[in-house]
Amino acid sequence: MPLPKPLLLSFSLLFAAPAFAQNVAVIKFPELQKRLARPTDTTYVVNFWATWCAPCIKELPAFEQLRAANAGKKVKVLLVSMDYASQLDKKVKPFVKQRGLKSEVVLLNEPDPNSWMDKLDAKWSGALPFTLIINNKTKQRATFEQELSQTQLTAALQKFLK
Amino acid sequence: MKKLLPYISFCFVLLLSSFIARPTADGYKVGDKATDFKLKNIDGKMVTLADNKAAKGYIVVFTCNTCPFAKAYESRIVDLNTKYAPKGYPVVAINPNDPAVAPGDSYADMQKKKYAFPYLVDESQQVAKTYGATRTPHLYVLTRQGNEFVVSYIGAIDDNSEDAKLVKTKYVENAMTEILAGKPATTNSTKAIGCTIKWKRA
Numbered sequence: 009m010p011l012p013k014p015l016l017l018s019f020s021l022l023f024a025a026p027a028f029a030q031n032v033a034v035i036k037f038p039e040l041q042k043r044l045a046r047p048t049d050t051t052y053v054v055n056f057w058a059t060w061c062a063p064c065i066k067e068l069p070a071f072e073q074l075r076a077a078n079a080g081k082k083v084k085v086l087l088v089s090m091d092y093a094s095q096l097d098k099k100v101k102p103f104v105k106q107r108g109l110k111s112e113v114v115l116l117n118e119p120d121p122n123s124w125m126d127k128l129d130a131k132w133s134g135a136l137p138f139t140l141i142i143n144n145k146t147k148q149r150a151t152f153e154q155e156l157s158q159t160q161l162t163a164a165l166q167k168f169l170k
Numbered sequence: 171m172k173k174l175l176p177y178i179s180f181c182f183v184l185l186l187s188s189f190i191a192r193p194t195a196d197g198y199k200v201g202d203k204a205t206d207f208k209l210k211n212i213d214g215k216m217v218t219l220a221d222n223k224a225a226k227g228y229i230v231v232f233t234c235n236t237c238p239f240a241k242a243y244e245s246r247i248v249d250l251n252t253k254y255a256p257k258g259y260p261v262v263a264i265n266p267n268d269p270a271v272a273p274g275d276s277y278a279d280m281q282k283k284k285y286a287f288p289y290l291v292d293e294s295q296q297v298a299k300t301y302g303a304t305r306t307p308h309l310y311v312l313t314r315q316g317n318e319f320v321v322s323y324i325g326a327i328d329d330n331s332e333d334a335k336l337v338k339t340k341y342v343e344n345a346m347t348e349i350l351a352g353k354p355a356t357t358n359s360t361k362a363i364g365c366t367i368k369w370k371r372a
Contacts, residue, residue, distance in 0.1 A: 060238040063366060090363055092332045120329035122341065122360040134326075135305035135366040153304065154366070 029105035034093055034115045037124040043086075044128075049145035050082040051168045053161075056116075056138040058090045059099045063155040064137040068107065070158040074165060075111045081169065085111040090136060093117040143168050197302010200358040204230075204312050204319045207297045209264065209290035212281045217262070217288045219312070219319055226258030227313040227322070227349070229342070232292075232303040234267045235283070236274040237365035240306045242331050247307065250327070250342065251287045257350055259311070261287040266298035267306070271368035298367055305364030309342060313349060322349050325360030 044052060055071050057064035068087070075085040087109065091100050096115055104113050118124055121134055129151050132138050139152040141164055148168055156164070198204060206219045219228060231247055233240045251261035263285065267275040283289055292298050301310060311323035323345040328337040345355035 058363075061365060094332065119332065119336065120339070121363045122326055122329060125361040132361075133304040133308075134361045134363050136363060137366070 029101070030109070030113065032089070032096060032100055032104055032113045032115055034096060034117050037116065037118050037127070040088065040114070040116060041124075041127060044140075044142060045144070047144050048082075049143065050084050051141065051143040051148075051165065052084050052086060053165060054086045054088060054140045054142070056088045056090055056136060056140075058136055059095070059103045060091070061136045067137060067155050067157070067161075068109070070156060070161045071111055072109065073158060074161055077162075078165070078169075083165065083169075087111050087113045089113060089115040091115060092119075139164075141165060141168060197300065198310065198321045198324065200321050200324060200355075202321045204310070204321055205300065206319075207292075207300075209292055209297060210277075211288045211290050212277070212283065217290055219262075220317070222260065224258065225260060225314065227311060227319065229254060229259055229261045229346075230301070230310040230312060231261060231263050232266050232298055232301070232306055232308040232367070233263050234265045234272065234275050234306045234365075234368075235279050236267065236272045237306045239331055239362075239364045243307050243327055246327055246334055248285065251285070253343075254346060255287070259346065259350075261285075263287060263289045264292050264297060265289065266292040266295050266303060267368040268295070268370045271371065275368070295367070295369060303367060305362075305366055307362075307364060311342065311345060311349060311355075323355050323358050326362035331363065 044054065053071065053074060055064075055067075057068065059065070071085050071087065075083070089100050093115060100113070100115055125132055125134060129140060131151055132153055135153055137155055139156060139161075141150045142148070146168070150164055150167070152160075152164070204219075208216050208218045211217045219225075229250055233243070233247065247261060247263065255261065265275055265280055269276040269279075277291055280289055280291060307327065309323075309325060309327060310321055312319040313322045323342060326341045328334075328341055328343075329339045330337045341357060341360045345358060348355045
């Protein structure tokens, strides 16, 4: 018995290699702060971005590439979306799915940047994109309030992996 | 000495390049004197801070047409002018973006705006660099001292960019209340998220 067409279509949609889409956790600043304060020898590459930020979107592939290239090393790429929490389902999740982002994405739900930004990094004036590379074991830390190229990003991380 | 010359010139070039490198978080801090500028308004006229003799100060905002945060704050910037221009602190808006990078920030696009205050184009981006502006919107309150202007507040407009109705702390208005009373602002520097200024590509 041949399947009715709509059913066939839904089946094929179901099995047509559904794009892997990670869940985007919505977090508050203390949670982010706690994660970045852990005494681990893993180097964290934390990129603050937003779906509305053109230079951020341009540099995202560099972070994805960095994650893939350092998959066997103690390197963790964390993409912190500064989109409004109200845009999670409308903008952020569809974007993450469409781009097939493999690095962990979280949304930092803090409406008042003045309340937390200095605790993250006093040098950050608030422009996006912003990147923080941190290793708590070696106490190394680097920040970039600018768009990074693949070369710049790789070179920045290299200093942490020596 | 001849052998040293290339080395010395190299050092000199290196030293020079450190000045022309991309702008960093340097720039004005609260208490600094702000140098005057001369920038073209969307009506074609040149504007300087010295023009308005009656001004007790200015609310200088680096903003633009294209950044979602600048758009979110546009009406609140208009409100600041409505509220503080009669008290002697008019708004002066400056667009520092390179239209080659942000096409919606061309002079023609700026001219579509109808503000009651100047909307100036910082074509060389030198004013933004001098101020240390990094993002849009980025706000500076200047207070007159004789013929000079002193930076009295730097930073955010309020604590909720998404929804003006959910604002709890109006940072710049709190600062203005104290400044108008002749006192230094208790909270004189605040931070906000914004779009990077679209610097000219080197």
